Amino acid sequence: MHKNLARTLALAISVGTLASAAPAMAQTKTLTISWWGFNGEKLESLVLAPFREQCGCEIVFETGNNGERLNKIQIRNGGGVDVAYFSDSFSQQGIELGLFQQIDQSKLPNLANIYEMAKDPQDGFGPAYTIGRVGIVYDSEAVTTPVTSWNDLWREDFKSSLSLPGITTTAGPMVVLKAGLYKGTDAFDDDTAAFEALAELKPNVVKNYNTGSEMINLFSTGEITASIAQDFTLAQIQAAKPSVVWADLEEGSIATLNTVNIPVGAAEPELAYEFINFILSDEIQQKLAEEGVDAPVNTNVKLTPEQASIWTYGADVIGSLERIHYGKMNAAKGGWVDRWNENFGM
Structure with a gap:
């Protein structure tokens, strides 16, 4: 009887041990991130590996361009992803579609060290983790003659030597706004004058580009002497054409912000907050800037002049940037595409 009782107790203990172990194994959490997938090796070593060590979690990804990834989240009614990286024009679309949660800033203590522009760029939703222009x-x-104004694009000395971003790129619709201002109007209110100005600009334009590599090639072959560009392409342009410089514009450059949001159907929202706070930290922001991955939004990041030269960096530069109202932009740009293509023959 004692042997049978011992066996029974041993079996009970064994079963109890397995039962208690099962929840522990199940407690491993998975953070799902939607992002572009660029700089994968650097992001793995600088961000993902240390965060896995901190959280004890697994990380999986959805990759693709802004439109593809936003569409996936929309199809799932805001589900399937915990952290969503988007450029600000696309995160604004997600906000308008009701796909993202409003952010509880008390759960992001590292916001205290972030530039004001980046803390709450879209009225209660995710912060920006990097600022471009x-x-x-x-x-x-x-x-x-140095370029000092957006209006210089219309100068006669730029005839047949200018490239513009295509209307469907991030910067394309911004050209329409600047064309309106060239005529003294706001293209959001009345775009007629803006498209008149674009017709006047057409003789200066060699080509509209849709990728940074297209524009860089136009510089390297000498087909263009100026272009509208995003600053993350500057180092690549200068590698191909060292004499290319960034214009110091009296009206300022236009801010572009990459944001991180938590979708409404996130399975691990608390883990998402932990991750967002992590990438805004002094240490991670410093490393990403030094390694040429992202411009910092953390005010404690200190860069050498050489490191800073490729980035939108420092209070003076960031303070000079113009913000775009992306709600108005998203509403207007659909109607601009055909008129743009009619003008430039594309």
């Missing part, structure tokens, strides 16, 4: 770049050897 759209401006004008030009070949300082070929262009004798």
